[in-house]
Amino acid sequence: MRKYFRRPNVIALCLMLSAAATIQPLTSGRAVAAIVGTEQTLEDHAADADRARVSEFLAREDVRQQLEALGVDPDEALSRVDTMSQEEIASLTSKIEALPAGQGRGNNIVIILLLVVLILLLV
Amino acid sequence: MKNTGIFWHIRIRTVLIPALLLLAACATPRETLILHQDPGDLPPVAQVVGVPFFAQEEYYCGPAAVAMTLAWSGLAVTQDDMVPQVYTPGRKGTLQPDVIAAARRNGRLAVPVHSLHDMLAEIAAGRPVLVFQNLALSWYPQWHYAVAIGYDLPASRIVLHTGPYENRTMSMATFQRTWDRGDRWALVVLPPDTLPVDPDEIDVLRAAAGIERAGLTESAETAYATIAGRWSGSFPALMGLGNTRYALKDLAGAETAYRQAIAAQPDAAAPAWNNLAYVLLGLGRRDDAIAAAETAVRLGGPDSANYEATLKEISAM
Numbered sequence: 001m002r003k004y005f006r007r008p009n010v011i012a013l014c015l016m017l018s019a020a021a022t023i024q025p026l027t028s029g030r031a032v033a034a035i036v037g038t039e040q041t042l043e044d045h046a047a048d049a050d051r052a053r054v055s056e057f058l059a060r061e062d063v064r065q066q067l068e069a070l071g072v073d074p075d076e077a078l079s080r081v082d083t084m085s086q087e088e089i090a091s092l093t094s095k096i097e098a099l100p101a102g103q104g105r106g107n108n109i110v111i112i113l114l115l116v117v118l119i120l121l122l123v
Numbered sequence: 124m125k126n127t128g129i130f131w132h133i134r135i136r137t138v139l140i141p142a143l144l145l146l147a148a149c150a151t152p153r154e155t156l157i158l159h160q161d162p163g164d165l166p167p168v169a170q171v172v173g174v175p176f177f178a179q180e181e182y183y184c185g186p187a188a189v190a191m192t193l194a195w196s197g198l199a200v201t202q203d204d205m206v207p208q209v210y211t212p213g214r215k216g217t218l219q220p221d222v223i224a225a226a227r228r229n230g231r232l233a234v235p236v237h238s239l240h241d242m243l244a245e246i247a248a249g250r251p252v253l254v255f256q257n258l259a260l261s262w263y264p265q266w267h268y269a270v271a272i273g274y275d276l277p278a279s280r281i282v283l284h285t286g287p288y289e290n291r292t293m294s295m296a297t298f299q300r301t302w303d304r305g306d307r308w309a310l311v312v313l314p315p316d317t318l319p320v321d322p323d324e325i326d327v328l329r330a331a332a333g334i335e336r337a338g339l340t341e342s343a344e345t346a347y348a349t350i351a352g353r354w355s356g357s358f359p360a361l362m363g364l365g366n367t368r369y370a371l372k373d374l375a376g377a378e379t380a381y382r383q384a385i386a387a388q389p390d391a392a393a394p395a396w397n398n399l400a401y402v403l404l405g406l407g408r409r410d411d412a413i414a415a416a417e418t419a420v421r422l423g424g425p426d427s428a429n430y431e432a433t434l435k436e437i438s439a440m
Binding site: 039 | 324325328329332335336347358359362363366367369394397398401425426429432433435436437
């Protein structure tokens with residue numbers, strides 16, 4: 001009985017999806033001529049800054065040494081950053097920002113390990 | 124057997140020592156400890172004078188704390204004025220986004236404070252800091268907003284306007300624990316011509332954009348001008364300056380700002396060229412407007428469809 005009632009729902013869903021697929025190009029294909037908002041500019045800028053911060057971190061000598069000790073090629077890690085999405089980059093920068101400034105190297109190892117794991121998982 | 128001995132030795136080093144360090148951390152939170160060992164350029168004692176005190180009515184720690192910081196920043200507001208803006212009756216409390224929104228709706232920069240050191244630096248510079256604490260346990264929280272207005276490093280005390288208490292002192296270590304349990308949320312609420320002591324460009328830009336979104340265009344314009352004064356090459360600040368001036372119908376001022384934005388990053392200035400085209404059109408310089416729109420199209424970028432539409436629209440006029 002259950003199966004019988006499910007069918008119409010599936011068909012309805014298909015219809016809705018195909019309707020959405022035909023409507024979408026009509027609406028999103030038309031760009032509106034307008035002033036570019038400050039927030040859009042700001043978020044693009046923030047994204048670039050995040051990316052630069054991750055690259056800077058991975059280029060640091062102590063970080064490179066740690067990565068090498070873990071068997072990761074630092075340049076390979078750096079090139080992976082370029083392929084990461086904005087969300088992935090943002091999650092990495094939040095980890096980097098959590099690093100206490102001016103702390104002993106010992107403290108950093110755990111976070112670097114975390115970063116490495118993140119990079120390996122995400123890419 | 125020899126191997127086991129080494130193994131145990133390593134185990135002791137890797138397990139026991141961090142465990143002891145953790146215990147030590149329980150005694151005094153690390154950040155507080157560091158501040159005592161190395162306060163850097165912080166003066167040992169500081170107190171912000173002239174922060175108005177509003178004794179909190181039941182459940183109104185949010186409205187009271189927001190009102191105190193806004194009143195300090197020069198606005199004539201009271202706790203009751205803030206209730207409709209920040210209080211959520213269903214939750215018998217105040218949500219953090221509402222605190223930020225209230226600051227923006229009143230034309231104030233709400234900028235996050237990320238560390239205890241930065242908090243004390245703001246206080247030393249004469250700004251109160253709105254703080255969020257969990258006064259109870261992580262699994263049985265009692266959320267609370269207060270305003271930090273002073274500290275005494277040698278005595279390891281912090282001074283708060285909190286709940287019904289004016290100028291209440293609290294041990295720095297206890298305060299840090301309650302602040303850590305509240306997920307380290309703190310804000311300075313500043314007039315739009317004032318930046319935090321050690322500002323982060325993106326943080327203050329987001330605060331300014333929040334004022335712009337709240338519709339306080341003149342305050343937003345001031346904020347962008349202040350940020351552009353601090354970072355002369357800040358493309359988003361100059362774009363914000365241009366956009367707010369355009370909204371205020373200051374076309375000459377908008378043109379100046381967009382041209383500064385273009386000079387700041389000529390290769391990635393397409394949004395500035397696009398917006399400049401509208402300003403030039405408004406100034407009656409149609410040919411210049413078309414040339415600006417063409418430059419935006421030539422530079423391209425993720426928003427290139429918009430630039431093409433702009434060029435088409437302006438050329439048809």
